[in-house]
Amino acid sequence: MFRANNASGILAYFGAESPGADNHPKNAGKRFCNGKESFCNGVAKCDGDSGIAKQPRKGQRPFNGGAPCVFCNGIALEHSGEASGKYLIAPYGDWKNGDYIQRVDAPAAENLKRNMERVWEKVKSDIENPCPVHYEHPDDEDGEEVPKVVDKTPYGRVRSLEICDDGIYAEIEWLPGFESLPKSLQISPRWNADPLGGDVVRPVRLISIGLTRRPNISRTSFVNNADGNAPNPNFETQQKDPYMDKEILTLLGYTDEEAQMIIDKAEDAPTDVLERIKKALTDKATLENELAAAKGETAEKEKEAEEAKQQLANSKDALKASQAARAKLVVANAVRAGKIAEFQRASAEAILANAEDFEAEEKKIADAPAAVKTTPQTDGIEKGEKERAKSQQDAQSKFAAIVEEKQKAGMDYNAAWNLAKSENAELYGTAYPSNV
Helix, strand or coil: CEEEHHHHHHHHHHHCHHHHHCCCCCCCCCCCCCCCCCCCCCCCCCEEEECCCCCCCCCCEECCCCCCCCCCCCCCCCCCCCCCEEEEECCCEEEEEEEEEEEEEEHHHHHCCCHHHHHHHHCCCCCCCEEEEEEHHHHHHHHHCCCCCCCCCCCEEEEEEEECCCCEEEEECCCCHHCCCCCCCEEEEEEEEEECCCCCCEEEEEEEEEEEEECCCCCCCCCCCCCCCCCCEEEEECCCCCCCHHHHHHCCCCCCCHHHHHHCCCCCCCHHHHHHHHHHHHHHHHHHHHHHHHHHHHHHHHHHHHHHHHHHHHHHHHHHHHHHHHHHHHHHHHHHHHCHHHHHHHHHHHHHHCCCHHHHHHHHHCCCCCCCCCCCHHHHHHHHHHHHHHHHHHHHHHHHHHHHHHHHHCCCCHHHHHHHHCCCCCHHHHHHHHHH
């Protein structure tokens, strides 16, 4: 379990009486951070090994070093009759507990060791127990969350902490009654912790140790085995026994009753858990593949839509440029014919270039009476200009006829114009020399 550290309240645990003797000042502030409530998820079921009540705890889940988790991988140093021993209580790493992550690192190890030394400096009697070892976690300070029938007997006490390469070890002195505890119990630390940001906390002071079969932090030491003298378990040889979370079992389709039977390893519990997990993983893989395929199809359609959009934009730009060129030619001819004055050239070109119906506007100019009477300066220039204008008009008429033929064949005007232009480049150059 963890509780966020309150520096002013640390010494409240260590006075003439031990913490197990309810030596908590009535006015001491609760040890949390950021207004979080105290909560406890010490083991609520004892597998029939003692008289500890089996009812679920009320309130929020605690940040407890010990409680249900994924794997229980005990290691090294097991009690076999010695008066004391060294045990791994917290391997280095990030250990999830409910919505929080307990970060056990070098600073955490230094904090825990330093605070443990300070605690023992204040102990005046050999019978005091500032850091007890309990069966399970009966020492939560919120009385409403502790079962009415609970074993608060200290079965050991932590004498000191040692920092090693793989984690934090405790020197534990065993007390009378330890030998009578159920076998195959594992270390589970309970501590105060400081918030690091987000949902991450760092342990700062060890409060007690619980002995449980389902610790929340895996890879802590076992303290006894079923036969009392079995070889010490280790990472390589110990069989990993996955702890089934009730919420996961519910998602797999089990009822609350069936889920509890699986957790308790009851004889008549459902035996198809692995099959359901495999099916769930297969279904998950199938859904992921379908999702990936759908995303691929969506991306391809988006690409096609973008290409079509770009083609449309290019087509509009080409049409606009072509219409502007045609407008210049039509207006130039109208100026030469005296139907439009020179000062009207620019505005006439703009109107015609942006006309929605180009042919209708072009016809209006062609049918308009002469507005300006022009007199050629020389006969030669006039003759040449007339011949050139006539040749251009003839070419325009032929080109227009070709475009009209293609329109009759089912093509729209723009497509017909562009195709006629590509197929009759020379004629188009004569008809619209300024566009070439």
